[in-house]
Amino acid sequence: MSGWESLLAEVPRALFIPDTIWVDDGRGFTALSKHQDPTGWQAAVDADAPVVTQVDGGQPPAGGVGGWPSSSCSQPSLVADMLTALAPRPGDVVLEIGTGTGWNAALLAHRVGPAGRVVSIEVDPELAEHARSALTAAGHEPLVITGDGAAGYPTGAPYDRLISTAAVREVLPSAWLAQLRPGSRLVTPWGTDYANGALLTLELGRRRTATGRFHGDVAFMRLRDQRRSLRSWEPDEQQITDAQLTTTTCRGRDLDRMLNPAKGKFVIGIRLADTSLHVEWDKHGPGRHTLDLDDPTTCSFARLEADLTNPAPFIVRQLGPRRLWDEAEAAYDWWHGHRAPGPERLGITITPDTQTVWLDKPTTIVRRWSLAPPPPRQPSEETSPWPHESAENWVAPGFVET
Numbered sequence: 001m002s003g004w005e006s007l008l009a010e011v012p013r014a015l016f017i018p019d020t021i022w023v024d025d026g027r028g029f030t031a032l033s034k035h036q037d038p039t040g041w042q043a044a045v046d047a048d049a050p051v052v053t054q055v056d057g058g059q060p061p062a063g064g065v066g067g068w069p070s071s072s073c074s075q076p077s078l079v080a081d082m083l084t085a086l087a088p089r090p091g092d093v094v095l096e097i098g099t100g101t102g103w104n105a106a107l108l109a110h111r112v113g114p115a116g117r118v119v120s121i122e123v124d125p126e127l128a129e130h131a132r133s134a135l136t137a138a139g140h141e142p143l144v145i146t147g148d149g150a151a152g153y154p155t156g157a158p159y160d161r162l163i164s165t166a167a168v169r170e171v172l173p174s175a176w177l178a179q180l181r182p183g184s185r186l187v188t189p190w191g192t193d194y195a196n197g198a199l200l201t202l203e204l205g206r207r208r209t210a211t212g213r214f215h216g217d218v219a220f221m222r223l224r225d226q227r228r229s230l231r232s233w234e235p236d237e238q239q240i241t242d243a244q245l246t247t248t249t250c251r252g253r254d255l256d257r258m259l260n261p262a263k264g265k266f267v268i269g270i271r272l273a274d275t276s277l278h279v280e281w282d283k284h285g286p287g288r289h290t291l292d293l294d295d296p297t298t299c300s301f302a303r304l305e306a307d308l309t310n311p312a313p314f315i316v317r318q319l320g321p322r323r324l325w326d327e328a329e330a331a332y333d334w335w336h337g338h339r340a341p342g343p344e345r346l347g348i349t350i351t352p353d354t355q356t357v358w359l360d361k362p363t364t365i366v367r368r369w370s371l372a373p374p375p376p377r378q379p380s381e382e383t384s385p386w387p388h389e390s391a392e393n394w395v396a397p398g399f400v401e402t
């Protein structure tokens, strides 16, 4: 048993899971009450699977069938993976983004011990309150802040470790690196609108430059202000019928590679900027799938009709200023031409000005983003969050050259 697996057993998950959880029964998420179905509740808590603890931002529709999970307690084996990558040590000061139930914060507090400190930020006030109560009842003392974790928590900085349990979409919040100590480590799920993504582990080096690698295939809920609906913009059927019509030489095998997270999906999602993917399998019968790409910012849209039962070329319709299908094919060709890399061959370098995802070595750029300048360093006027520290010791470092 690894160190984390035994720690997971020492800090029981059940203490943090609310009495009502949400279970996907195929129609949507329905409530499962600990009091009405104690066996079902316990089985969900004991499984190596995520437990959905809130749906629809806490406001499920009348009738009680929730549409989308807005908070969950993550899958225990994935929690162990992320904590292994983070490697917090006794005495560390740790920032967690996405408190959720508070279980991960309790695990962190257990690991850093009395000499360390854990701050955890939850955007949803009700969830934050539940986590505070559960943590207190279980005898742990992380500081739970209600707020937007994208801003970090400068009052508690600098941190030795930062873990986000909500996913970053493309650009890492600049406040996170600004609040880390040189030599520190950050772990977060990272993805694009096209692909859920992978786990990113970053180390902050000298001159406020962080370097990291990706691994795995993970699906986390997004940081709340980085969410975009999967169908954020869609033209009507008439517009799609009138769109530019072409065919493609792509076949089923190519589509498999474009959609498979273990194959090209991650890299294609990075090359294909700001583009959501939506696939309807068997939409027009077995083997007749529809793949839509859309960019709501430019109102660009592409639809591929893939009929695997027919040798005729697949039909493509595109409209708007971007030709999204052509871009997707170009991204696929790039992936294929670079020996079909999965996430493990990708790395990232973040400076105060740019974020660059690269392949194998920093000079082979997959994509580069220009970053907005970080906020100017402000002396903190807040009092220390720590009972035995003075506020002066805990001023956010900003982008200080090291």
Ligand SMILES: C[S@@+](CC[C@H](N)C(=O)[O-])C[C@H]1O[C@@H](n2cnc3c(N)ncnc32)[C@H](O)[C@@H]1O
Residues within 6 Å of the ligand: 070, 071, 072, 073, 074, 097, 098, 099, 100, 101, 102, 103, 104, 105, 121, 122, 123, 124, 127, 147, 148, 149, 150, 165, 166, 220, 221, 222, 223, 224, 225
């Ligand atoms: C996968 S859950 C967290 C699981 C949690 N660590 C646990 O142990 O139960 C993700 C959480 O991130 C929260 N979240 C999303 N965006 C956030 C943001 N911008 N700031 C803080 N929390 C956020 C969600 O409300 C949700 O509770």
